[in-house]
Amino acid sequence: MRKMALACSAALVALGTVTVTPARAEVTLYGILDTYLGYTNAGGKGAQTAMQSGGLSASRVGIRGSEDLGGGLRATFDLENGILTNSGAATDSTLAFSRSAWVGLGTPYGEFRFGRQNSVLLLMHSKFxxxxxxxxxxFLHNASTFVFRYDNMITYWSPNIAGFTFSAGASLGGQTSPHDALNAYVGSIDYQRGPLYLGVSHAEQNGANGKINTKTTFAGGSYQFGSLTGYFGYYRGNNLGSNISTNVEGKYHSVYSLSTTYSVTPALRLAAGVGxxxxxxxxxNNAGEVSVGAFYSFSKRTLVYGTLERLVNRHGATYALIANGPITPNTPTRGEGVTGAQLGILHSF
Structure with a gap:
């Protein structure tokens, strides 16, 4: 018994030594759960009411972490999988981590990341x-077509320099002839100072022959006037259809968006936009949309939201209301419009 007591005491002392040692590595479990009821009435198709996942933000669960390596260096990583909160299914059953799977190295001069990563276009356009x-x-999201994330990506993210930050990255197609076939290149620069935010991002995708196949640009910004914030956004791309083979050099479509929010109280925010x-x-094949919405925060982690919108298509346009999660939209017939409404709840952790 005495030997056992001594062994237990030694184990407790060792455990106490471990727990008081300053932690140099951090791992965080995080996620967003966003579910909504959506109503759409599409011209030529009819009305649809459905529960969907990812109205305001795509639902996801992830693990991120970092380790202090000393000398201003740190190792970083992020593993993130998309989920459908209305059914419990994965957004992509073929991937273990459909949204992010990268490892990085942070330095005093910026961070380098390697692996599957979100496109900076996806990260930036929400700020407009x-x-x-x-x-x-x-409408800026509904009417723009771009790659959300890339495999085999190498990116650099700069530190903040007098309000400016920038990023650059390349997705490697892994081809031998030509060696740059299927490569993609992305970059961004933005500026934040006080109430003003400005940004621009651009991506180019090579085809199988190594020549540029698609070009996509987002630009815009925001300015806060007390309780009122104004936003403007611009998109230009030759992604004229969801099928990349339909893209034609020199044949672009552009999207213009103006929107505003008004904070009635710290918890309640009203929004309106035209595009x-x-x-x-x-x-x-032109189109336009008018939208209004309301967002109420019960806490820093939980909010409810509702929107009303009318989208009008011209000639052969078939733009639809798609929200932020992967859904099969209620797409109107060519040249017809669609009316929509949403009521959703979002919780983050």
């Missing part, structure tokens, strides 16, 4: 919009 690039109300899509392909 009163609807945060989500919900049916974001217009202009087709330069010569087919005049």
């Amino acid at each position: 919009d009163a609807f945060s690039g989500g919900t049916y109300g974001s 217009y899509a202009q087709d330069s392909s010569g087919q005049h």
Whole structure:
């Protein structure tokens, strides 16, 4: 018994030594759970009411971490998987981590990341919009077509320098002939000082022949006037269809967005926006949208939101209300419009 007591005492002393040692590595479990009821009435298709996942933000669960390596260096990583909170399914059953899977090295001069990563276009365009690039109300999101994330990505993220930050990255296609076939290149620069925010991001994707196949640009900003914040956003891309093979060099469409939010109270925020899509392909497949919304925060982690919107298509346009999660939209027939409404709840942890 005495030997056992001594062994237990030694174990407790060792455990106490471990617990008081300053932690140099941190791992965080995080996530967003966003579920909403959506109503859409699409011209030529009819009305649909459905529960969906990812209205304001796509639902996800992730693990991120960092380790202090000393000398100003740190190792970082992020593993993130998309989920559908209305069904419990993964957004992509073929991937263990469909949204992010990267490891990085941070330095005093910026951070380098390697692996599957979100496109900076996805991260930035939400800052140009009163609807945060989500919900049916974001025409900037509804009418733009771009790659959300890239595999085999190498990126650099700069530190803040007098309000400016920038990033640059390349996605390697891994081809031998030509060696740059299927490569993608992305970059961004933004500026934040006081109530003003400005940003621009750009991406180019090579085809199988190594020549540039698609070009995509977002630009915009915001300015806060007390309780009122104004946003403007611009998109230009030759992603004229969801099928990349339809993209034609020199045939672009552009999206213009103006929106605003008003903080009635610290918890309640009202939003309104208008947007217009202009087709330069010569087919005049233009569209426009008017949206209103309300967002109420019960806490820093939980909010409820609701939106109302009307999207109008012209000629052969078939833009739809798509929100932020992966759904099969209620797409109107060519040249028809769609009316929508949402009521959702979001919790983050």
